[in-house]
Amino acid sequence: MGKFIELVKRDLALAFRQGMDSLMVVAFFIIAVVLFPFGVGPEPSTLAKIAGGTIWVAALLSSMLSLERLFQTDHDDGSLELLALAPVPLEITVLAKVVAHWLTTGLPLIVTAPLLAVLMQLPSEGFLVLIAALLLGTPTLSLIGAVGAALILGSRRGGVLLSLLVLPLYIPILIFGVSAVDAAIFDQSVRPHLVFLAALLVGALALTPWAAAAGLRQALE
C-alpha cells in the first residue's frame, strides 16, 4: 500500500512539473462543449435537451487525449522497465498510474462540468446527478483507457489508433451516464443508472489492471 501511494505521488509530481497537461485537457473539454451551441443553434430548449449528452461525449474525448502519455513517457525513458522489475506487482503499478491519471484529468473535468452545464442550460435537477455520474464513470474511462494505452506502446501512429481501440469500449459508460442525467431531468429514478455505472467501475477495477499489465509485459519483451 505504501509503495502504491509512492507510485501515485511520483506520477502526480511528474504531472505537476510538466504543468500544462491537465490544464490543456480541461481547455479542450470546454472548447469541445462550446462548439455545440454553434453547431445546433443557441435556443435554450435545444441546448437543454442535448446538454447531458454533449458534456459526456466531450468528457470521454478529453479523458482520452492524455491517455497516450499514460505509459509512453515512462516507456521512452526506460523507467517502465524498472517499474516492471520492481517487487510491486505490475498490476498494482498500472492501478497507481490509473489513479494518478484520473486525479490529473478525470477530477479537473468533474470540477469544470458544472460550469459547462450552466453554459449548456442543463436544468438544475440534473446538476448533482451529472457530477455523481461523472464521479462513477470517469475512473472507468481511465481504467479501460489504460488497457488501450498499454497495447499501443511502440506502435506507429499511437494516438489515432488508441481512439479506435478505446472509444467503442466506452459506449456503455456513455449510455448509462447520459441516461442518469436524463432520468434526473425527467423526474425518474436515477438509482438504476448510477448502480450500473458503479457496477461497470467495480468490474473494470477488477479486470482491466490484468489486461493492461499483460499488454505492458508484451511491450517490454
Added chain:
Amino acid sequence: MHRFANPTRFLKIAAAVQPWMAGLTIILFGTGLYMAFFTAPPDYQQGESIRIMYVHVPAAWMGMFCYAAMAVASAVALIWKHPLADVAAKATAPVGAAFTFLSLATGSLWGKPMWGTWWVWDARLTSMLILLFLYIGYMALQGAFDDRTRGAKASAVLALVGAVNLPIIKFSVDWWNTLHQTSSFMKQGGPSMPPEMWIPAVVMAVAFKTYYVWVLLVRIRQELTANKVRILRLKQVHGG
C-alpha cells in the same frame, strides 16, 4: 489440439481438406440460393424482399461467430503459445469484419422498403455497428507494429478485452434503445416460418460456415507461406 500445432502436419491436412470445403461451399451456395430465390414463397407481408433474409441473417450469425472464434484463438495463442492460433485469429478478423459489414449493408437495403429508412438506431443494428468497429480496431492494432509478433500479441489481448466487453455493450445498447425509442419499426415475433422458408435459411447458414472454413484454410496457408518467404529473404539479406 497440440497434434495440429505442427505447421507442416497442419499444412498437409489443410491441403487435403481445402478442395472438399471449396466443393461443399459451391454446392451449398448453389442449392441455398436456388431455394432462396425460387422455391421459398414470398412473405405475405414483406413480399419478395423477404429474400434478403437468406443472406442477411446468416451473415449476422457469422459476424458474431467469427468474433467468438477470434477470441478463442487469441486465448489459445496467449495461454499455450500455440503457433497456429495466432495465424488463425489473424486470418479470421477480415472475414468476420466482411460478414458484419455484409449484414449491415443487407440490413440497410432491407430496411429501406420495409421501414422506409436506410438506418434505424435499433439495438441490434447498433450492436452490429459496434462489432464492426471492434473488428476494425483489432485489425488496425495488428498492423500497427514493425514487429509482427508484438502486433499479434497486442491484438490477442484486445480480442479478449473485446470479448468480455461485447455482452456489456450489447446489454447497454438494449437498455439505451428501450429508453430512447419512441416508435418501434420492428415487428416483434412475426409469423412463425414454414419449412420452405427456414430450410433455405439453414442451408445458407451452413454454406456461410463452410465458406468461412475454406477461406480460413486458404488464408492460414497463405500466411504460413508468407512467413517462410520472409525468413528466406532475411537469410539472404544477412548473408546466409
